[in-house]
Amino acid sequence: MPSILIIDDDSELCDLLSEYLQPEGFAVETTGDSQQGMARALSGEHSLVILDVMLPQMSGFEVLRRLRSASEIPILMLTARGEEVDRIVGLEMGADDYLPKPFNPRELVARLRAICRRVGKREENQDKRPPDEMLAVDDLVLESGTRLVKKAGSRVNLTAAEFALLQKLLEETGRVVSRERLAEMVLGRKLMMFDRSIDVHVSSLRRKLGPARDGTDRIRTLRGVGYMYAAMTGGRDERDGAAGITPS
């Protein structure tokens, strides 16, 4: 059972997260004190640290810097939303992932699992276990386990919602997925009247992926129905490990 250390001064959030994460299979320890948190993180008893950027005595970045100088323990940063700088600085200083606050706890669980898998892969480099579930369409590769998306070999940075959208659309390559289904999968809720958020997510995903190699749109709109990922060669050419896909 992976053991997680949460360093966040919002003790109520820590309690709620403990309650949420334990049934998901994580052992959780929390602290609101950065000094104590650092000492615990270096104890070697945890497999992952969730670190808030806004800590009272010492900023999360400082904690991150000191931890990184002594340990390779995976760290997920909780950043303030809209502070792009925080995200970039965090990643540059060696954070493994970031999540803007407030977040959907399902998203947190998915990220934690992905980090564990990535670290596991790194540690058991020569392990013979089968590769993670992987979707490959055209020049896109999506690894659901490690939550990596690559276009022509280079990584594409997607938000949680965009990743979930792409995963769903790729699974259904060449078929229309209704907006309602996408909303339930991605936002975890039904669409309200006049709710445009799913369209905005699809739009920004489409912008990040750019056009297909032959210049056509990767994602198409079907009026009044939903969206579809259109494969370039008109078919679902490869689907590696399709049988092993687990909804996340």
Added chain:
Amino acid sequence: MRMFWKLFLSFWLTILLGGAMSFVAISTFGQHFHLGLPFDMARRADEHLTKLTVLYGRAALQLFQNGSQAEYDAFVLGLSKDAGIDISLAGPDNRSIAGEPLPAELANLVERARHAPQALVEKTNTGLRIAGRLADRNGDTAPLAICQLAFGPPPGGRPPGGREPPLLARLLPPFFGPGEIVRTAMMLIVVSVVCYLLAGSLATPIRRLQQTARRIAGGDYSARVGAGLGRPGNELAELGRDFDIMVERTEAVIDSQKRLLRDISHELRSPLARLHVALELAKRRFDAEEDGALARIGTEADHLNELIDHLLILSRMEAKAGSESIDPVDLTGLLREVARDGDFEAAWSGRGVEIIASTAATVMGSRDLLRRAVENVIRNGARYTAPDTRVEISLTVWDGQVLIAVRDYGPGVPEADLPHIFEPFYRVAKARERQTGGTGLGLAIALQAIKAHGGTISAQNALPKTGLLVTISLPTFS
């Protein structure tokens, strides 16, 4: 730099003008001195001199007639040495008393003096010549005494006897005379150096104030004038000190505002973060994944979150606290991107976004802010335009201004509401904005972003079909 040269020139001209005026004043005063006071003295000196000439002449004549030649010579030489008076005696026929002919310039004077009622005084280049009869009888035979006095140094050397130049000439060396070009040039150089230093001592502190003010205007609130504008008590130094105090306070206010924004962001989002986790816990506990009420809570939490985002963006822009980068932005490309995204997002519901006219246009500014501005206006249009219509965008450049027009085919806005639609949270009609999913801040953000770029944004109802026309105007960068 321009101010430095202005100061320099005005000092320079002032000094030259002052110099010229005092020159005029002094020379006028000097003339009065010469004409007034010593006029009487000169006349009386002339009288004394003529009497003296006659007395000296009689003494010399006496010695000549009764005494020896040696005594006469000693007397004449003594007068010349001690008093600077060259005396000679004239006999009849314009000859000296010894029978030698008189020099031509003396002969003329002697001739006139013979018939004059009294002694004659004649001014020469170097002094005076006085001729007077020695006997009180008229006629050509009476002997005459002629005295020659030299005053100033004659050209080419001092007069015999090493006499001093007159007082006025010693105190004020003549300006206009030989070497006047050199003297003028030297004076101009001295004046220029003095003016340069003076202008510099005024312009340098002001320039430093200006540079500091520019850095602050550019967003660098750590800039200070610092000490060194002058000694304490100097007005410019005091101004610099007050300026620094002002910047200090401004920086403190901006800092506290930034801190407040971060605090708001943190304090409002913390409960939201807890709400999200609690909501998921509730769904799991009551096995209520499909529950509409819980989904609603989630939607409203998302909406709140979006609202906080927009509020933060807006207040950050209003405080101009963001250190946005300033680059040339290709507005044509930016607009094409935003329109394509907007078209894609609207396509699902049968609406669309289309660029109907475009031209190459570049503006200086922050790409991110400009994108937010046009995106908010276009999304607003896409939200209200009727199904099966398209939001139309045109980009034109006219008279140094980029004009972006965004027209939708929606219901438009009542005229009374038009001036207010760029105000935060202004709701047209009855909560229409909320129904259609906006935060009520989109157009307010667009207004701030456009204002930050020195542009304007306005709205009007379009004709002939109903709809709203939003026009953005920005200065071009060329």
